Amino acid sequence: MSGLLGEPAAARAPSSTWRSLTRRPELVTLLLIVALSLTIGLINDRFFSVQNGVDLLRSSIRTGIFALGVLTVLAAGGIDVSFTAIGVFALYVTTKLTMSVWPDAPFALMALASLAIGLGLGLVNGLIVYRFRVPSLIVTIGTQYVYRGALLAFVGTAYITDLPRAMDAFGRATLLQTTTADGIRVSLPAAFLVLVAVALLTWYVLRRTLLGRAVYAVGGSLPIAERLGFNVGRVLLFVFGYAGLLAGLGGLVHGAMNRQANPFDLVGSELDIIAAVVLGGARVTGGTGSVPGTLLGVVLVVIINNSLILMGVPSTWQKVVIGAIILVASGIFARRSATA
Amino acid sequence: MKRSVLVIGAVSLVTSGLVGGAVFAQAKKYDMVTVVKITGINWFNRMEQGVKKFATDTKMNATQTGPAQADAAQQAAIIEDLIARRPAAIAVVPFSPETLEPVLKKAMDRGIVVVTHEASNQKNTMWDVEAFDNTAFGARLMDRLSKCMGGSGKYAVFVGSLTSKTHNEWADGGINRQKAAYKGMQMVATKQETYDDADKAYERAKEILRAYPDIKGFQGSASTDVAGIGRAIEEAGLAGKTCVYGTSLPSIAGKYLDTGAVDGIGFWDPADAGYVMNKVAQMVLDGKKITNGMNLGIKGYNKVSVKGKVITGQAFVDVDKSNYKQYPF
Known part of the structure; x- marks a missing residue:
């Protein structure tokens, strides 16, 4: 186990490369990304193109926003599988409400509504976990069903393809645009900025505030954290609330980019996102994990999920290949943990 | 169409259900x-x-x-x-x-x-x-796709899942028709799974565009497939250069039909x-x-x-x- 307050200073005698890798799990993820990219690039050189790079960044947006929330929960020693249900709940309720009340509402207002819904549902998770001392996996499996079920039963089952104007505009807004030699337009959406902002915020909270220290402390060892005087209840409320908050935002961004609010969406993709966080160096047992690592983990998972056609893997084999890559990667991480 | 039917439509009016009397x-x-x-x-x-x-x-x-x-x-x-x-x-x-x-x-x-x-x-x-007949329906979609593509070029086929019976009957009906009647066309990759998810269809379509920039056509099966493909095509600015056909509904594909990103859909x-x-x-x-x-x-x-x-x-x-x-x- 590394120190209670997260990983110890990397500078402490990195006697060998392996040792420095064990201290900086992000480096392992980075090496995996490089190895995988080289392999795919050898099979199909189109992998190293602007188009592919931009597409991968675009695909990282949604996974990244969700993953940073999951990271916060994992760091505190919990786990959350309800965040996709929270995301789709926030997306659908916000869209439906906006369409019926004020279709011309500014996007900022919609974002606020989504954030509020996400925060509320996340706090419910935190409250149950803390109050009843139930393992967070069980709690969030339960709330995933409840949130999704309530959405379908009480709010609606219909697809909304006619989106509020501001949401549609946000989904189409681009930061950069270029055209490839094949005449294919490539663009990086403005939503990418949301990921950047969320990453900076999460990094700041986890690394630069007392609350962040408390999160890693609780994740490292709950009894010790309590003895040290950390308010465990507040930490749990914070991490689940924060994960909910980001889930709400992620849901709305997903809907805007996907140009529809589909109440059956998202739920089912949580394992991909948790895998990204774990491949980014966070341990399911808590107390570890960093924002840069998580972002690299997201990139890794996105590359795995979006390169199978480039590699020419037949559809029936795609899941086998995804699973195998994740197993290999996690095997490397297990080795690291054992020696650390 | 069994599964896609779940995800279409309007607000679920919780009606009293049974008709009285x-x-x-x-x-x-x-x-x-x-x-x-x-x-x-x-x-x-x-x-x-x-x-x-x-x-x-x-x-x-x-x-x-x-x-x-x-x-x-x-x-x-x-x-x-x-x-x-x-x-x-x-x-x-x-x-x-x-x-x-x-x-x-x-x-x-x-x-x-x-x-x-x-x-x-x-x-x-x-x-x-x-x-x-599902096979005939798939062949009919292929006829329309082929006509749009002028009978030649590369195309890709999407299904909701490889285990969905109807989707695969439609897809295979189309593929077999192409092999029999439109020799100038060739299918790229294998049937791609989209899990009845427009976003997955979008990601798959983007990847097809990266791997085969000269792709000319798409045939979708889940009602959400053409929506995802349409979005990728629209984003890439290829609405006029590619042909997209598939099973879908006007409520899902309508706006892409308007922009020309999707060329036609079929249903009953x-x-x-x-x-x-x-x-x-x-x-x-x-x-x-x-x-x-x-x-x-x-x-x-x-x-x-x-x-x-x-x-x-x-x-x-x-x-x-x-x-x-x-x-x-």
């Missing part, structure tokens, strides 16, 4: 109830129009009901309740044919006429009505299917025979083919930018 059938005025997978979505609202039209045309007491949620157990419970009311006929669009076997058997044992739709493997039914009209189910039930009640090549009086069902218990029409609906607004579902 037992009506005593007078001579030849039958009590007929159509039970759909889920109420309140556009697809089955449209079906209800067909059932109502049948009621008006024939003066039968034909109504439609169904669970507020797409749930096999709830649908079975509704049929169970119906049996107690002893209608003359029950027409069902099963959510899960297997789950309904016992309750439909019970209905038939009580002398109630049972007709199903989208359940060609249902055992306990008198007749199952299918809008069209649930209103006609609802009408024909009731018509078949009435014929059974009247003791009339249903035979191969028969005309059931609705467009697309003018010359049905009968194999075992399955009645199959040619009720294809081909839709593009010019006419999709005629089908508001």
